[in-house]
Amino acid sequence: MYRLSIFLLLFGIWIIFSGLFDAFHTTLGLISAAFVTLISSEFFFADRSAGVGARIQQIIRLPIYLLWMLYQILLSNIHILKLALSPGDLEEVEPSLIRVKTNLKTDFGKWMLANSITLTPGTITIDIEGDELLIHSISKATSAGVEDDSMERKIAAIFERENS
């Protein structure tokens, strides 16, 4: 059942991407979707304890987070642009290494947080050690952005609702 749903998902993606519906291309799609399902279906959802309903709820909440993320990326890109084009001695550039504790428990949640921090310019996640993130930040303004935990709370609301 699980494998069948993965197969249908992959085949659906093939249909959307190929845009060709003749026998040759559809057969190719069937073969490759079946092959990928055979060798790697176990990896798609390593933790299958959350039911289908919970997954669908996550999928609905995710785009809202991504839109908020996009807005953050825009803000901090403007910040980097200003830094790069500021005249003189780059007075505002004050790099520092900071450690931030996170309350997220799942690996996926931590990965999401680390990627989000890296995506917002001005901060890069260097390492995750247990529940601490090591972050390189380019200026005082961006350091303040990381220490604010609104991003973490948003991720927790999407992926770890049942845990909290």
Next chain:
Amino acid sequence: MIVDTICIVLVSLGLLFFVGGAVGVIRFPDFYTRMHAAGKGDTMSVFLVLVGLAVYQLGDFSLGNALVAGKILFITVFIMWASPTSTHALIRAGLEEGQKVWTRDDKKEESEK
């Protein structure tokens, strides 16, 4: 006409961010700060340019063009997935290799010498 205008505005904004990233790579003081400019000025600019192209595709609406626009949007999603990962890998390699982190104080010492 309106579609063309939106497309041009988006692509130009994207190019502006690209310029910001390129200038940053040259001007910032050390490896880490340069990675900030190189790795991530790109996310927004690639996003803007590709969305601009998707809008251009949708201007002449048909099923085929909508498919192409959809694929372009998928590319943006994949880039937003891959870019932070590669940035993280590079900067971590730098830290393990022992690149020194530049701070304000280094700057003062340099000028005193």
